[in-house]
Amino acid sequence: MENKNTILSVKDLCKYFPVYGKGFFTRITGYIKAVDNISFDLFEGETFGLVGESGCGKTTAARTILRALSPTAGRVIFKTGDTVVDLASMPENLLKSFRPKMQMIFQDPFSSLNPRMTVGNIVGEPLVIHKMAKGRQLTDRVKQLLARVGLSSEYINRYPHAFSGGQRQRIGIARALIMYPSLIIADEAVSALDVSVQAQILNLLMDIQDEFNLTYIFVSHNLGVIRCICDRVAVMYAGRIVEMAATEELFRNPLHPYTKALLSAIPYPDLDIKLNAVLTGETIDLAELPHGCNFESRCPYRTTDCLCCVPELKKVDDNHFVACLLKN
């Protein structure tokens, strides 16, 4: 477990979206702090999970890391080969050569594929854009990847509408793999699928991980899926990471009041584990964050300190970090 290679270091990353006032002179009246000071290291070959309720900033975090959104503040140190760069501050023209190394797989295979392109063109497009293959070589590579993700190479000339959700997700995976990326961010990649297909895709993602030497950031609101595929997990609440730990540790020994509440809300398909949800109320408005801890309004353990101090993510154990003012 020791000498693990860090492939990505996210440091104090922030992404704020401006809120504009009403009226003739539109001016900025505040900010939605969708991602607020998140930091974590990503080790080569691992699967790192980002979990939390919808709207807590998971997608924004993922897209900001990949520079699909420009960060408000912070650093994203990315290592590839012997090169170490800060993606967060890199000018757009230089970013181009790093983009192929980082790929994204999306939730909705229905809308993420261009309906007017054939499967072959969709999967091969990144190679064409980066002028890395053409003709016979391109077709061969596309067929090879289609086969790897479990699709017949006969499909190469068909259009995406002819495929089921699971098949479309396989097409998306083939497209992500074609540039030999080192990092793949999967954003709710199996959330729209039926359980049987979801299980097939999860298996596929686990199989290709070793084969292609991939590191994953796996974004999901589904705790079962996270538990199944991730080595480590960060729990997000209202734009911040509130707890981060090895998966089993997190599920066995959640320390943050929000993590505890989240885990207590899982309905297990097991008659001996009765649902005993403890969390009341709804998540807060990211444009109007409280002064202290973001979870303060729903937290059963709140003290007066929680109203004025912002808890930082602190190490409590090897591989276990918590952002809560409570001692235990």
Place this chain on the structure above:
Amino acid sequence: MIDNKDYVLTIDGLKTYFEVDHSVVKAVDDVSLKIERGKTLAIVGESGCGKSVTAYSILKLIQKPGKIIGGKIVLYPSNGKAINISELNERSELLYHVRGGYISMIFQEPMTALSPVHTIGNQICEAVLLHSKTKISRKCAEEMAVEMLNKAGMPNSQARIRQYPHEISGGMRQRAVIAMAMITNPELLIADEPTTALDVTIQAQIIELMKKLQNEYRTAIMLITHDFGVVAQTADEVAVMYLGNIVEQASVREIIKNPMHPYTIALLGSLPGIGRIGKRLAPVRGSVPDPLRRPQGCTFHPRCEYAEKGLCDVGLIPGLEEVINGHKVACRRVKEIRKNGK
């Protein structure tokens, strides 16, 4: 047939077909179900297996190109005569009271049930005024609406009734929809994926709420879901559907602890997150076939671990048969599967 359970609704041999491009999709094909008063029947299955069409058929809400081809649906109100819904005329007043009066329905996307141009309060009052058996005033209806919203866990309900659906969160909308569904004190509540669009924390709250109201009003619930976790936490009885048929039906305990149909076994094996980390899952292979090309024999045989050539891929669909007390399975090899274990 002869049991002394108190049923609120019985469905016998329901067939609902859709005509698409001159061929027929058998969305629901010979489904029989009974729902006990005050209990929860869960219908589980993957997308497209006919769960929603079954629900819509109960209320005769099937639209073209769909058609109810056959079957008998009877409602047994707790006081009053049995109502043979299948024979009700489309324009009959009784059918009108069945929909939204005797039987209420809630949907996955709460906006389906709510009108965007009326306040929450107006919509709930409307439901009371339309289906109340006695004459009540508008003011009284409004008081009832506020009380019901309170029961549904809506904070500040007095103020909320003046709000429009888009002004409140998804979780609050689902609470409003539940209040609207329960205010008529229905015999049966049909809930079609009521928590699928919600976060787990809100889902847990809604599950608790539905259980609480069910206890208070003794409402029967037909819960449609694809989530076995939700099933285990809410259902008394479970029916598993595949391609328009019920393939297994039993008490929730039997389904979870002792699944017998290969499809149910495989669905449970597909569930992530129960003590399996980094290990591969055991999903059903392949995917649900095109409903226009339903396989011969047992429709599940192309994906089945236990399928036997010459037995499972020929003839008619295997019928649902009782294997042990109250546990019904539609599989030709169920005896061997039980003997040899999973």
